[in-house]
Amino acid sequence: MLTQHLFYDDVEPGDALPELTVTVDETQMFFFSAATNNGHRIHYDKEWARDREGYDNVLVQGPLQAALLARAITDWIGGAGRLVEYSVQNRAIALPGQPLSFGGTVTGKRLVDGAGLVDLDIAARRDETVLMPGTATVALPLRGAL
Amino acid sequence: MSSEGLIDADSAARIGTVAATATGEVNRRDWQRWAAAVGDHNPLWFDTEYAQANGYRDVICPPLYLQYAVLGVTALDDLRPDGSSGAVSGSLAFPRAPRRMAGGESTTFHLPAYHLDEITMVRTIASIDEKQGRSGSFVLVTWHTVYRNQHQQLVAEATTSMIARP
Numbered sequence: 194m195l196t197q198h199l200f201y202d203d204v205e206p207g208d209a210l211p212e213l214t215v216t217v218d219e220t221q222m223f224f225f226s227a228a229t230n231n232g233h234r235i236h237y238d239k240e241w242a243r244d245r246e247g248y249d250n251v252l253v254q255g256p257l258q259a260a261l262l263a264r265a266i267t268d269w270i271g272g273a274g275r276l277v278e279y280s281v282q283n284r285a286i287a288l289p290g291q292p293l294s295f296g297g298t299v300t301g302k303r304l305v306d307g308a309g310l311v312d313l314d315i316a317a318r319r320d321e322t323v324l325m326p327g328t329a330t331v332a333l334p335l336r337g338a339l
Numbered sequence: 340m341s342s343e344g345l346i347d348a349d350s351a352a353r354i355g356t357v358a359a360t361a362t363g364e365v366n367r368r369d370w371q372r373w374a375a376a377v378g379d380h381n382p383l384w385f386d387t388e389y390a391q392a393n394g395y396r397d398v399i400c401p402p403l404y405l406q407y408a409v410l411g412v413t414a415l416d417d418l419r420p421d422g423s424s425g426a427v428s429g430s431l432a433f434p435r436a437p438r439r440m441a442g443g444e445s446t447t448f449h450l451p452a453y454h455l456d457e458i459t460m461v462r463t464i465a466s467i468d469e470k471q472g473r474s475g476s477f478v479l480v481t482w483h484t485v486y487r488n489q490h491q492q493l494v495a496e497a498t499t500s501m502i503a504r505p
Contacts, residue, residue: 224375235421238422241422246421257376267381268381272382
């Protein structure tokens, strides 16, 4: 359980988020397509993915990569933190069975109207390949304010 | 935009117009199914007591789930050949660039959403441009989307993009 609070005071530029590693399989892809009402064949129809769209296999959903990357952030900030801004670009495809990593680095922190905002560079990767780069801003509680 | 390009006149004429509006109810079980599919067991989405201890009145909708709360219903016969519904993108289609991929998304979250909140989405086509990439020409479409709750409060606003290739 995420009972430990992460405070604005304790975060510094250069800090790395704990990395999340997930190997998406076709069962997870099925449930994600179901949960998002996504009928796009490229995520479950191998013949379509190969013969019509030219890929080696079905593709991991971009929004699933985005959700996993957001999960790495919300796991890190805990219940008292808040995701304020989230921005990602789909840069490369991922296939089921590939180990993917999701993480980020603190790039800056600032107090805005009493709120502690922390800026992050974030990325989903497969080995050295960046699949999904992005940025995020989270609001964290100040020590003594909780 | 020449007629030789990938963008047809009908699509070009829709730049700046509302592509889609939709209203939907935020549903706890639906967002929890989504979170389970992500392997995201954050107690803010599942545990009322935990959420209340962190200042919320109840469990909250995961921020990235909000976009799905307004999805409508598409009949099987109305799906595109690739199985997608096209409803959220305002049924923009590029016959000369039929292979579509999500580009990116950038969202600012202003307020949490709770179970049974009624969310209204208004999505405007911000731009449609033909670009040159490593593997040739493609179409880049950008939308601006605003989400409000039943109290007309701004819950989130997003810029999303799609790439369509020949």
